[in-house]
Amino acid sequence: MDETVAEYIRRTVLKIPRDEIKTMLQKWGFLSETQLQTINFHQIKENISQDVVQLCEENSADIKQAAVLDIIYNHIYPNKRVWSVYQMNKAGEETEFFDLTDFKKTFKRRLRSALKNVTINFREYEDNAIWIRIAWGTPYTKPNQYKTSYVVYHSQTPYVFVSASVLKSNLPLLCQALVVASNYHDIREMELRSHSLNSLKDIVFKRYSQNFQTYYPRPLQERNVAPESADLRIIQENKNEKERIERVNREVFGDGPQPKLEFAQYKLETMFKSDPEMDVLDKREPFRCLVKFSSPHLLEALKSLAPAGMADAPLSPLLTCIPQKARNYFKIREKKGFFPGSFVSP
């Protein structure tokens, strides 16, 4: 077995949390049950990884199998990477049949014709997600297994999720291979980025909860109502206002969990509005500034602002339009009419 493959497998195993190593190796399926039973999974990870490499040596693992283990790891822990979303366009209106074998063949052929030194691996999942792992080399060097890009594509959709991480120069090659293999015309990057791959999918596939008005009786959800104070002398003065805020919030954000985004960025190119007498700026120029909201879970945080009393309800559409417009990077120019801020389409 190649030294580099052994080292790669060792390092991949080290990334996995100790309690998950056995399950992941089972999913991998490269080592047999009997082989796995010879490993003591309670020792320190260093030793576990050495044992695994030893067994892989016996089975003569090559880079292809090692790459599969890497895909499995990234599929279970996709949130360790930052994902961007790309949108593809096509002019034609013919029904797409999407043959998986053709797609894989065309993608590999296209990418390899531009750059021979690449390792390409595919893995399909139950939800029609195709995971592609690409390790990049250069025209003169072998692929570097530690410089990988990941692509997740759901057939017959115009969206591709890419975690490029390195070597931005290879992106055009990757994009072109994708477009050709999936039968589209062109591709552009959307202004949507996050660590949470599933949330990005929820946003562009419109799987997040939108409050649609229907007559169909849905069971009213039990919400956490703080027990009314037993003491009848205590009255909620702002009860009406509180209920109004709850109602407005639900209309805007829906009932279900929000997609998970870590930040929203607004690039302002608007004029500074100050008291004319103060005359802060000599020149009448747009005041350039960047506003960035960060949070472990931005949309849930925004949803809780009004009920917590920190903001008025309804919130600014600039904040609440994020899932619907499928973007978290905005450029805001001077307002022309009542439309809340003009967006620059990339």
Add this chain to the structure above:
Amino acid sequence: RGKMEEGKAYSPDGVFAHLEMLEARAHEAAIKQEETERQEEKLARLKARVRELRHQRDELQAKVDLQQNGQLGKEGAVSDPAQPSARAVLEWKIKSLKAMLQVFYLTGISGKLTKRGVCFCISTAYEGTYLDSYYLDLLTKSEVQIHRHSIPIFIPLEQIAKKYLQTDIRRFLSVLSDHLNAYVGRRYQADQLQERFSDQIEGTLQRNSLCNLLVFNYDVSSKSKTFPFTARLLYGDLCCSLPTEVTVSPAPDAPASLAEMAAAHSDLFRRVALHKAFCSFSSTEES
């Protein structure tokens, strides 16, 4: 031994084969008859239920009329006799309204007027099983626009909207509903195949988001040996849950007699839902 009637097959083998065939025919005929009887029973039951409900409705209507007339007579009378009747009317109204909404929901397309337009709900079903519901929030101020929706991204919503949304909204909803129903039907068949017949499928079932191309290998038993067949089902019509093109091929080294079986399977897949076709494979193997 001896001549059979109508000069049929003379040799003993022929007799047994003939008997087997007659047996099989009788069995099939019995099954068909059972099926028809069951259908008739079901129809009779449903008709009886309809009569029952109509009777109930008439009773309640009579009650309402009676109470309304009674109330007109006693205008000045306070509370008690009037209260229950007002309440009963309200309850009856709510119940009938809910039933009406339920009926609309069951028909598959229902809508509600909103402040700025209409919100439609398309409910899908396949062979009696209710599946997902999809929503469309339309604005109808100047021209009809789709404000928000929960239609899956791989359904060609934009194309359908471009064709029909402005000119014929009924057609738009109907075409969209056909697409969605056909999609969930195809998906249901593929899921059923994977869940119930996984032991007959070799390897993975290759499918795609629209479930309009399925490729899989399955085992066929003939004369107590199993042979792998490869099937490729292409669903050319997105509004249809049956395939338009089917190719079933035995392995290259399979005996020539299997070619006929492959052709028969190919024809079956074109006519019958996938999981039902597989059901019939297992049942013919048993008999």
